[in-house]
Amino acid sequence: MSNRHPLFKPLIFVGGLVFGFGLGFSHMARPEVVVNFLLFEDLGLPFVMFGAAIVSGIAFALLPRIRETAPLTGNRYERRLKPFDRNVLIGGAIFGVGWGLSGICPGAAYASLGVGNITILWALAGMFLGAYAQGYWRSRRAERDSTAVSAD
Amino acid sequence: MVTDVVLLQAAAEFFPNGISRYAVGGLLVGLGTVLIYLGTGIPAGASTFLESTLSYVSDQSRFQQYVASRDWRVLFTAGIILGALAFAATFQSGLITSPLYEPGTTGQLYEVAGVTLWTTDIQPWRLFFGGILVGIGTRVGKGCTSGHGVCGVGSASKTSLVGVLTFLTVAIGTAQVVAALGVSP
Numbered sequence: 001m002s003n004r005h006p007l008f009k010p011l012i013f014v015g016g017l018v019f020g021f022g023l024g025f026s027h028m029a030r031p032e033v034v035v036n037f038l039l040f041e042d043l044g045l046p047f048v049m050f051g052a053a054i055v056s057g058i059a060f061a062l063l064p065r066i067r068e069t070a071p072l073t074g075n076r077y078e079r080r081l082k083p084f085d086r087n088v089l090i091g092g093a094i095f096g097v098g099w100g101l102s103g104i105c106p107g108a109a110y111a112s113l114g115v116g117n118i119t120i121l122w123a124l125a126g127m128f129l130g131a132y133a134q135g136y137w138r139s140r141r142a143e144r145d146s147t148a149v150s151a152d
Numbered sequence: 153m154v155t156d157v158v159l160l161q162a163a164a165e166f167f168p169n170g171i172s173r174y175a176v177g178g179l180l181v182g183l184g185t186v187l188i189y190l191g192t193g194i195p196a197g198a199s200t201f202l203e204s205t206l207s208y209v210s211d212q213s214r215f216q217q218y219v220a221s222r223d224w225r226v227l228f229t230a231g232i233i234l235g236a237l238a239f240a241a242t243f244q245s246g247l248i249t250s251p252l253y254e255p256g257t258t259g260q261l262y263e264v265a266g267v268t269l270w271t272t273d274i275q276p277w278r279l280f281f282g283g284i285l286v287g288i289g290t291r292v293g294k295g296c297t298s299g300h301g302v303c304g305v306g307s308a309s310k311t312s313l314v315g316v317l318t319f320l321t322v323a324i325g326t327a328q329v330v331a332a333l334g335v336s337p
Contacts (some may be wrong), residue, residue, distance in 0.1 A: 011191040012224045016231020017238065019184025019298075024239030025176020025253065027169070031274045032258035032337065042176035043166045049301045049316075051175050055182025057306030059189055075193030079307035082294045084314065091293020092300075092315045096322025100333050102282020103274060105297040106290060107198030109283070110229050113237025115244060116262070116269020122276040126283020129208060131202035132210070134201035134288045139212035 003070040022052070023111035031112070031120075033104030038100055098130075172252040184235075185302055195307065197299025198232065199290040202223045241267045263297075275337040278330075293319070 012143040026048045027033040037045035064077040082088075096115065104123045109118055188196045204218035206227045242248045244255075245268040259272045272279075290296040293315055295304055300319075304312020330336075 008303035015188035020232035020235025022180025047174035048178035051178025052182035070193030080195035093316030095289025098285025100326025111236035121181035127287035131286020
């Protein structure tokens, strides 16, 4: 959007820098380390995921009590709540097979490129293909549903 | 005293690389998320970048709903890549050392212009097919390890907790089966 605060994009970028540095430092950008966790050979991963969740959780709990809206967007401070349905289980299971097979997830894959992992381009290509396939299928289904409704 | 020794041995076995690099890295990942949330109110996840970026090249309705956020998501991802490069240029290159950072022995190191870079030993077919499933699953399942795992769990969202438990359990099972079939690395 064009009417965003001039600091909006710089802040997003700096947040990404810190986020990516943390993924590098924690070795989550190394698929081997993730696979080693899943094989119970190095249990470090939960310290990354839940450590990050605790830090962000404190902000998600406190900010809404301190201020109504965020200074750069005017968005209300809200928690990240998504409606539960079957897709959470189906998608989570598909994601789990992919994560277990490859040791990569989206954020860590971008960071992996940053630490020099050229081979991760295979995973990035796969992720975009997968995201495109599900988007294509869901767009078609949405079109079909809306024409079915308008035909009534 | 005896329990201390037993605990230490268990820790050495299950945490061959210590816990500090994981804990510090996790705090930084959380801090990056908090910075963005503080200024914008957005609980950022990494996987929506896939669909929002596809909106530049595809007219499908599923991707077009992310047009409003696609510019900043590109910046977020560019930040992640460059932040990881900053890590490579400092700690990975040995320019900065810290007792909190354990280097590790996985994969292959190589040098470009004085920067120590790293590349994986995991086979390309695993990355590619795993990537396809990650790409489908994260979008159908409404989030990934950062969206559900960090922001969702941080929000005490029941949906995200169920999502994380689902993909964690399935991933452990998958990795065990893949290893049992003799696939390595």
